[in-house]
Amino acid sequence: MTTTSPVEKAGASTATYVDQRLGSNKFLSRNLGKVFPDHWSFMLGEIALYSFIVVLLTGVYLTLFFKPSMVEVVYNGSYVPLKGIEMSEAYASTLNISFDVRGGMLIRQMHHWAALIFVASMSVHMFRVFFTGAFRKPREFNWIIGVVLVTLGLGAGFTGYSLPDDLLSGTGLQIIRGIVQSIPVIGTWGAFLLFGGEFPGTDIIPRLYSLHILVIPGLILAMVTLHLMMVFTQKHTQFPGPGRTNDNVVGYPLMPVYMAKAGGFFFIVFGIIALIGGLVTINPIWIFGPFTPDQVSAGSQPDWYIGFLEGALRMMPNWETNLAGFTLSWNILIPAVIMPGILFTALGAYPFIEAWVTGDKREHHLLDRPRNAPTRTGLGVMSISFYLLLFVGGGNDIIADAFDLSINGITWFLRIALFVIPPLMFVFTRRICLGLQRRDRDKLLHGYETGRVLRLPHGEFIEAHEPLSIKDMAVITSKTDIAPLPVPPKADIDGVKNKQFRKQNLRSKLSHFFYGENIPLPSAAEIEAGQAHVAHDAALEAPLASYEDADELRQFHGGVLHHPGMPETNAEQLADRKE
Amino acid sequence: MTDLTTHGAHGSEPTRPGHLPVADVPHVLRVADTDPKAAKRVERQVSSMFLLSILLVVAFVVAYIGIDKSTVVYIPVFGEVGASTIALGLTFGASVLLIGAGAIQWAKKLMPDVEVVQMRHELVSPADETAEAAANYERGKEESGFARYKMIRRTMIGAMALFPIPLVIMLRDLWSSPVSGTLSPAEILSTTIWKKGERIVTDATYLPVRPEDLPVGGLVSAVPASLQEVQHLEGNLNARGKAAIILVRMDPDEIVSQQGDGWDYQGILAYSKICTHVGCPIALYEQRTHHLLCPCHQSTFDLANSGNVVFGPAARNMPQLPIGVDSEGYLIAMDDFSEPIGPSFWERSK
Ligand code: HEM
Numbered sequence: 001m002t003t004t005s006p007v008e009k010a011g012a013s014t015a016t017y018v019d020q021r022l023g024s025n026k027f028l029s030r031n032l033g034k035v036f037p038d039h040w041s042f043m044l045g046e047i048a049l050y051s052f053i054v055v056l057l058t059g060v061y062l063t064l065f066f067k068p069s070m071v072e073v074v075y076n077g078s079y080v081p082l083k084g085i086e087m088s089e090a091y092a093s094t095l096n097i098s099f100d101v102r103g104g105m106l107i108r109q110m111h112h113w114a115a116l117i118f119v120a121s122m123s124v125h126m127f128r129v130f131f132t133g134a135f136r137k138p139r140e141f142n143w144i145i146g147v148v149l150v151t152l153g154l155g156a157g158f159t160g161y162s163l164p165d166d167l168l169s170g171t172g173l174q175i176i177r178g179i180v181q182s183i184p185v186i187g188t189w190g191a192f193l194l195f196g197g198e199f200p201g202t203d204i205i206p207r208l209y210s211l212h213i214l215v216i217p218g219l220i221l222a223m224v225t226l227h228l229m230m231v232f233t234q235k236h237t238q239f240p241g242p243g244r245t246n247d248n249v250v251g252y253p254l255m256p257v258y259m260a261k262a263g264g265f266f267f268i269v270f271g272i273i274a275l276i277g278g279l280v281t282i283n284p285i286w287i288f289g290p291f292t293p294d295q296v297s298a299g300s301q302p303d304w305y306i307g308f309l310e311g312a313l314r315m316m317p318n319w320e321t322n323l324a325g326f327t328l329s330w331n332i333l334i335p336a337v338i339m340p341g342i343l344f345t346a347l348g349a350y351p352f353i354e355a356w357v358t359g360d361k362r363e364h365h366l367l368d369r370p371r372n373a374p375t376r377t378g379l380g381v382m383s384i385s386f387y388l389l390l391f392v393g394g395g396n397d398i399i400a401d402a403f404d405l406s407i408n409g410i411t412w413f414l415r416i417a418l419f420v421i422p423p424l425m426f427v428f429t430r431r432i433c434l435g436l437q438r439r440d441r442d443k444l445l446h447g448y449e450t451g452r453v454l455r456l457p458h459g460e461f462i463e464a465h466e467p468l469s470i471k472d473m474a475v476i477t478s479k480t481d482i483a484p485l486p487v488p489p490k491a492d493i494d495g496v497k498n499k500q501f502r503k504q505n506l507r508s509k510l511s512h513f514f515y516g517e518n519i520p521l522p523s524a525a526e527i528e529a530g531q532a533h534v535a536h537d538a539a540l541e542a543p544l545a546s547y548e549d550a551d552e553l554r555q556f557h558g559g560v561l562h563h564p565g566m567p568e569t570n571a572e573q574l575a576d577r578k579e
Numbered sequence: 580m581t582d583l584t585t586h587g588a589h590g591s592e593p594t595r596p597g598h599l600p601v602a603d604v605p606h607v608l609r610v611a612d613t614d615p616k617a618a619k620r621v622e623r624q625v626s627s628m629f630l631l632s633i634l635l636v637v638a639f640v641v642a643y644i645g646i647d648k649s650t651v652v653y654i655p656v657f658g659e660v661g662a663s664t665i666a667l668g669l670t671f672g673a674s675v676l677l678i679g680a681g682a683i684q685w686a687k688k689l690m691p692d693v694e695v696v697q698m699r700h701e702l703v704s705p706a707d708e709t710a711e712a713a714a715n716y717e718r719g720k721e722e723s724g725f726a727r728y729k730m731i732r733r734t735m736i737g738a739m740a741l742f743p744i745p746l747v748i749m750l751r752d753l754w755s756s757p758v759s760g761t762l763s764p765a766e767i768l769s770t771t772i773w774k775k776g777e778r779i780v781t782d783a784t785y786l787p788v789r790p791e792d793l794p795v796g797g798l799v800s801a802v803p804a805s806l807q808e809v810q811h812l813e814g815n816l817n818a819r820g821k822a823a824i825i826l827v828r829m830d831p832d833e834i835v836s837q838q839g840d841g842w843d844y845q846g847i848l849a850y851s852k853i854c855t856h857v858g859c860p861i862a863l864y865e866q867r868t869h870h871l872l873c874p875c876h877q878s879t880f881d882l883a884n885s886g887n888v889v890f891g892p893a894a895r896n897m898p899q900l901p902i903g904v905d906s907e908g909y910l911i912a913m914d915d916f917s918e919p920i921g922p923s924f925w926e927r928s929k
């Protein structure tokens with residue numbers, strides 16, 4: 001018997017009241033018990049979501065004090081070193097937030113840290129989705145939304161970074177002006193329209209402000225909503241494990257476990273950001289001073305997520321061509337416009353490219369282990385290494401300084417490395433994946449190596465092997481071996497020419513490239529024989545270690561119940577098991 | 580209990596070689612599951628976290644009121660920080676964190692830790708619903724006559740296509756030429772306020788410069804004397820962004836070449852300060868090599884040799900400003916720059 005408290009009674013009547021108007025209980029009945037699989041890497045997306053919420057909350061607070069204006073004022077606040085200096089109202093109000101509003105510095109730093117964590121966790125979340133193949137059918141749309149979100153995140157970060165109008169952020173805007181101006185035909189006009197005339201003008205901060213607090217967050221919010229709705233409808237993917245198939249979801253129900261864990265985690269992320277915001281200085285704009293177009297601080301660095309663009313700009317050779325009297329600045333266009341354009345387009349298109357190459361049209365709800373998709377994993381590591389090299393390039397002056405190297409030397413090294421290291425990383429990663437596959441195969445055939453050496457009665461020495469645990473068995477055998485697409489015929493049996501030959505042939509070749517290197521799983525019979533053999537070995541060792549438990553584990557089949565529709569309650573399951 | 584070996588039966592995946600029926604790993608009971616005392620302990624633990632969170636909010640309010648905002652404290656590792664910021668951050672952060680920690684501890688230790696299973700449902704709509712949707716579409720098409728009324732269809736598509744045009748056109752006045760539309764952006768970018776006879780003054784103090792003020796090897800950042808007034812009139816920093824220059828002095832014998840004959844004055848050279856790459860201001864000068872290094876992307880220019888690019892992504896020389904002295908012996912410009920300064924643009928050499 002459960003008792004109902006007055007609060008619960010009130011809650012129940014509220015639910016009824018709302019239900020009579022919206023039919024909301026139908027939704028609750030379906031979803032309060034919805035099962036969410038658990039894995040540490042699924043928290044990455046949550047971190048992104050929660051830090052975005054922190055960004056929204058702190059951002060609203062900042063708008064109450066910040067003045068998006070480039071009108072020159074004389075600073076008269078409590079930060080002594082800048083007293084009496086002329087600066088824009090934007091910069092003065094940011095100083096005011098930092099030094100004269102109680103808690104203002106905390107909120108400003110929380111906003112900035114949360115923004116950094118937002119972009120970082122989104123990126124790592126994206127890596128997780130990529131390497132586990134979670135972007136495959138039916139989740140391609142959500143992948144694209146994710147790519148759009150990362151792009152918007154960069155835009156939000158850059159526009160926000162520019163608002164305080166300090167020397168560092170102004171330098172960033174100056175670079176943006178140069179980039180926009182380099183675009184053929186429309187660039188000069190584009191820059192004038194953006195800045196309301198020449199650089200710096202007096203319009204850019206108010207314009208960035210409306211983008212930063214309204215347009216971009218609005219778009220992000222819309223995208224995040226879509227993203228989550230799709231996760232909800234399609235249900236979360238899960239890692240392979242005992243009882244987990246492509247047709248079920250194994251995990252904890254929304255009410256209460258997932259709610260408590262995810263809800264609790266929101267407060268953890270929030271709390272950590274507040275702690276960092278209170279303790280760790282970020283973007284000390286009072287040190288940089290107000291912006292003026294003829295000053296720059298040496299060793300100036302953008303926020304980390306812009307680093308790859310900065311690196312690309314630094315590495316690019318100084319090509320410029322004259323086209324019938326017009327100037328084409330490849331030295332800016334390639335690194336700052338074309339390269340990121342290709343990078344983000346390829347990223348968004350990847351699920352479709354892979355699906356076309358593999359001809360895979362099945363739904364996937366069980367995640368791939370990265371080693372079981374060696375080509376994809378290789379491509380991923382290759383791209384990350386490319387990105388990291390650009391990123392390192394963005395800090396070439398700092399590296400030169402720290403290690404006493406010549407900047408020219410580093411730049412030349414990176415220019416070459418950018419074309420050499422990523423392909424090497426691809427080959428190398430694929431090798432490692434295949435090595436891991438081979439090890440998995442050995443485990444299936446010979447069990448675990450224990451490192452214990454046994455002497456058999458007739459004097460032979462063997463290394464004791466242990467049978468695989470149920471969990472490992474499930475995880476390892478989750479691999480699917482897929483044959484590459486066959487080479488297409490040049491003509492059909494009646495001798496009619498295959499008009500699609502070239503396309504099909506390319507596809508078959510790519511498919512061989514994708515699936516070609518693979519260590520197939522042993523057959524069921526081989527695995528059974530192998531594990532029986534291991535069990536036999538283990539029996540020899542029995543006096544040394546008790547294997548009765550192990551046998552019991554293998555007999556055990558009671559952990560997970562299959563139940564179409566609603567899960568049984570945990571209590572029921574526990575009771576069941578005791579019988 | 581449902582049989583676990585039926586996995587493959589309703590699977591959309593082909594039965595794979597080597598795929599064995601699987602079972603769950605056994606559930607290990609936690610101490611709190613079996614020992615009521617342990618459960619009680621966890622209960623106390625969780626509620627003390629929530630209680631502490633409450634107390635920290637009280638501490639936050641005390642710190643907000645009590646700590647002067649200008650007090651600075653030194654904390655190892657973090658350095659000099661505002662006492663108020665630290666206290667507010669610690670109390671607020673910890674109070675929020677504890678709510679989370681309590682909830683998670685509660686979930687982990689007291690709520691059931693047995694995973695449950697739910698079946699997925701096919702995403703694709705049942706055939707009859709798809710058919711119904713298609714039928715509804717056909718009915719709509721038929722009733723509206725969309726297929727029959729060709730003229731309506733075409734004019735409507737045309738009208739819809741033009742609908743965004745006004746919205747885009749109205750962006751045109753994001754910028755309009757100050758002199759009632761007479762100057763194009765390219766023209767504006769191509770000139771600065773330097774002109775013949777314009778005095779060169781230091782950039783912060785606006786003091787005119789005599790050649791003697793500048794030692795060999797020295798560098799001075801400078802602007803036109805009229806800048807202050809122009810800046811005041813225009814109410815922006817645009818003129819400064821284009822007119823900023825650097826003056827360097829070297830031994831006249833060391834000058835290999837210049838952009839114009841006699842554009843120096845007794846070894847004093849004036850160059851634009853705005854990098855020809857994407858426009859950062861430059862003032863890192865190495866007097867031994869006469870190299871000027873841009874801090875943004877490390878383009879390096881040789882000031883003794885027409886400001887040529889010796890390294891980095893910039894494609895063009897730093898533009899040189901011809902200089903001389905006036906009757907009072909102060910440095911002046913002899914002309915404006917002969918080409919647009921700063922980053923390139925499409926029409927720059929037109
Ligand atoms: C969507 C993700 C967002 C990101 C990544 C982001 C990022 C940033 C960054 C990096 C800064 C510079 C902070 C500094 O160090 O001074 C900033 C400033 C600012 N942000 Fe955001 N922001 C976001 C959303 C918002 C929202 C939703 C609002 C308001 C509704 C907002 C309001 C502001 C204001 C007023 C400033 C200037 C105040 C200051 O710099 O102190 N931001 N933002």
Ligand code: FES
Nearest residue numbers: 854856857873876
């Ligand atoms: S702006 Fe000077 S090198 Fe890029």
